[in-house]
Amino acid sequence: MMKVAVFNAKRYERGVIEKVADGHPFEFTFLETRLDFQTAALATGHEAVLIFVNDVADRAVLEKLAAGGTRFLGTRSAGFNHIDREAAEELGIQLAYVPAYSPNAVAEFTIGLILTLGRHIHEGHNRVRRADFNLEGLCGFELRDMTVGVCGTGRIGTEVVKLLSGFGCKILAYDEEPNEEVTLLASYVDTREELFRYSDILTLHVPLMPSTFHLIDEAALGLMKDGVFLINTSRGALLDTPAVVEALKTRKVGFLAIDVYEEEASLFFEDRSSDIIKDDTFARLLTFPNVIVTGHQAFLTQHALRNIAETTVQSLDEFSRGVSCSHSVPLP
Numbered sequence: 001m002m003k004v005a006v007f008n009a010k011r012y013e014r015g016v017i018e019k020v021a022d023g024h025p026f027e028f029t030f031l032e033t034r035l036d037f038q039t040a041a042l043a044t045g046h047e048a049v050l051i052f053v054n055d056v057a058d059r060a061v062l063e064k065l066a067a068g069g070t071r072f073l074g075t076r077s078a079g080f081n082h083i084d085r086e087a088a089e090e091l092g093i094q095l096a097y098v099p100a101y102s103p104n105a106v107a108e109f110t111i112g113l114i115l116t117l118g119r120h121i122h123e124g125h126n127r128v129r130r131a132d133f134n135l136e137g138l139c140g141f142e143l144r145d146m147t148v149g150v151c152g153t154g155r156i157g158t159e160v161v162k163l164l165s166g167f168g169c170k171i172l173a174y175d176e177e178p179n180e181e182v183t184l185l186a187s188y189v190d191t192r193e194e195l196f197r198y199s200d201i202l203t204l205h206v207p208l209m210p211s212t213f214h215l216i217d218e219a220a221l222g223l224m225k226d227g228v229f230l231i232n233t234s235r236g237a238l239l240d241t242p243a244v245v246e247a248l249k250t251r252k253v254g255f256l257a258i259d260v261y262e263e264e265a266s267l268f269f270e271d272r273s274s275d276i277i278k279d280d281t282f283a284r285l286l287t288f289p290n291v292i293v294t295g296h297q298a299f300l301t302q303h304a305l306r307n308i309a310e311t312t313v314q315s316l317d318e319f320s321r322g323v324s325c326s327h328s329v330p331l332p
């Protein structure tokens, strides 16, 4: 039996992992806690470790895991910016991820955020629940009158373009490597600055990397249309959040919908309703009527959970049999 420690194991995914792994020689230890320097010792004696987006897998943690006998680390996510890939290679820890468990899940959620905020559906729902049927302040816009900019047309961005094409809006796209499928439905611009300049709605689908860190900062915001609608369902650190808060105050940013937040690791995925939130930037975001924040749930569909479990179990199986991993994390 290969021992597998599963960090950040939520109830909604444990059953799916167990079902998909049924019949495999794996013994799972499901841990509520996230992986970090303090909790890494819990994996001692586990040859394989599974993590999620807000677990810490930096050099110090990986060294601790390696010392405890871990030789395989799989992230149950499409992003792998939280893993020190060089350290893992040096320590002989094999890395796997889930590149495309369901781009549609994130793409559909992105459209959901645009429609919810653009038509004030969340506010309408709240009003009706307190028997307030007044429509004042609920006037929205129609997507057919908008130019939507899609930044990053990989797996998720391409699905977003396809879904948007049904709404009759003008679609602009930017990617370092344009995708032919997208050219049928959207017009590529040559620079991201052009995308910022001409979009009424801008949605981000690039990965977090040094070149995309704080992609949306004060300078980028300065190029955008007044009242621009920003959506981020990719990674929090694509936004310089304090700069976006300032732009919300001046109404430069007219709408903001985010499923991810730069400092989310100490907030998201847990019930903190009895805690005092100490992050003033995050707390300020929650005060704006034109901001929606969700807690990194864009991926969360039954389809996606099943695919995440299947790919992860396949990677564990390949590792346990010593064959090359079909979903190994690309080398840095």
Ligand code: NAI
Pocket (backbone or CB within 6 Å): 078, 079, 080, 099, 100, 103, 106, 151, 152, 153, 154, 155, 156, 157, 174, 175, 176, 177, 205, 206, 207, 208, 211, 212, 233, 234, 235, 259, 260, 296, 297, 298, 299, 300
């Ligand atoms: P992907 O790798 O298929 O596509 C990324 C695209 O960005 C590629 O086409 C690439 O050429 C482009 N790109 C990279 N750097 C760029 C730059 N500097 N400027 C312009 N384009 C650039 O990735 P996928 O599957 O579409 O996912 C995108 C991101 O979405 C992931 O990295 C992850 O961080 C995030 N994500 C968020 C989820 C959520 O629950 N909120 C769930 C899954 C993924």
